[in-house]
Amino acid sequence: MTDHSPAQSPHFEWQYLDLMRRIWEQGDERIDRTGVGTRAIFGTQLRFDLSDGRIPLLTTKRVFWKAAVREMLWFLTGDTNIRPLLEQGVTIWSDWPLAKYRKATGEDIGQEEFEARIVADEAFAKKWGDLGPVYGKQWVDWPTYQYGPDGKYTRGPGINQVAEVVESLRSNPGSRRHIIEGWNVAELDRMALPPCHKTYQFHVAGNRLSCILYQRSCDVALGLPFNLVGATILTRMIAAQTGYEPGELVWMGGDTHLYLNHAHLVAEQLSRTPSGEPRLHLLRQPPSIFDYRIEDFEVRDYAPQGVIRAPVAV
Template sequence: MTTASAPARPFTSSDGGAPHYEQQYLDLMAHIWRNGHERIDRTGVGTRSVLGATMRFSLADDAVPLLTTKRVFWKVATREMLWFLSGETNIRPLVAQGVHIWSDWPLDRYRRETGEAISMEAFEARILADEDFARDWGDLGPVYGRQWVNWPRYEPAPEAGEGLYRQASRGHNQIAALVDAIRANPGSRRLLFTGWNVDQIDAMALPPCHMTYQFYVADGRLNGLLFQRSCDLGLGFPFNIYGLALLTRMIALQCDLEAGEIVWQGGDVHLYLNHAELVEEQLSRRPAGAPRLRILRRPESIFAHRIEDFAVEDYEPQRSISAPIAV
């Protein structure tokens, strides 16, 4: 088994206090790379993985757990979150904003089903130029946003026979219901939503990895927990943890609460075998800095946010590290 050339090492903040918030991530990365089980995965690339991991991050004083050992493109992640909250499942609005993180899956399907060796650039250009092409080839199926804000509901269909049901024209908006529930009953143990709709998994381009979110109110603070069934620690986690922090802050704002902490729990946490350069480079770096996430406007609804509502300050990461994505 190959090991990282420069293992993560404890890092103490400049004032001699607690380790930097990112150190727990680097320690987990080093542990998986050295000790993880090598497995053949769905993509065929292969991974080293462990079952079960937990990290905690404070959101006090506008803190946000953006990685500092490599650049995380937080505006891309924010645009993705706003796309989720819109209920949209087609990549066209993302591509129009210069966001390409979901394009690999419909491109792969197009190549397989048509046999055309089209480039990513040409495929995305057709998505933007041709609404019919985008409808046919840009949709990802009932992925995150559909489940979050339009989970299918069923109602009696007496015209079809006793005991039969039909799908209602409007689904269940889990996010709106969550905000209402936090405001009405902050001590509830049912403050959660999920994207794992077992009836529609096979229709999704990718079943939800960050699948279940739960929230907990204490001492006037909203705390968020994410259970992630599958986590690409190298490429996916930096977006996932920022997304959890962002969503917790957005919900707290709507519920007149401060943000407390977030808890991330991973099921199958893995590093792809072709990410050796990413792992070794990142583990050779030392985390530093304390970025802040500011929300500049409180709209009438969590669904009315715009990208201009968010600002990240004091974020001075080291350069980005590229690595191939496994589709």
């Protein structure tokens, strides 16, 4: 791992680049679920200061932060269909339902055509655009079941974990139970993809709210830059709604990997030097965390280097 002393290279992004380099040079190489192959290490941590509007938005390549914000706002609706995302031009979830459609029908449809049909045809979207009970469904409508006098279980009211965390931060900030959990074991087989960024825990120290995100599986090249933005957005919204200043984002990875077909991305990104310090501004505080809109978010002083494209492993 490259040494960057504070006097020479204090930029927040060096820890991300050092993690990328460590995985590529020292990671265990193996065949993964997708068949593409990865190099991976297990058990990693990154820490980012979120005070004064700071956001860990990578500068060594362009990260489309608005797409990450739109995804996070979509999670908070509890929706599991990609149609609302596609209507906003966000295509990051298209690969999984597209692969399912191709396998089921045998039709070699292109991604853009598939996405256009999802947007144009509500019935088609309902059948082929749903991802199952992923992320937001678990966050705001975790299923419960009630035992009846006839000895059978019936569906009970869903649990809104996000609302409960907001309330617990207001009423009992010292609690160690400020957790949003996505890993519902009973419903994993119904999900297009089991949750990767699975557990968020919040912590209050003084007037600062910090977040730990535990990610069981992490695509460092394509996924992690989005995940860091999403976790920052969620932390900032919750902090605003509960009256705290943003503290620190602590990211923890389980299987932390780079795909073997991302070699060109890794080489190019590691050749670049981070610069600048973008700032995230929330322009409005709505009545609840579920009322934010994309127009409420603004990133300033973001001057990234060019996009580096690479395929998504499905």
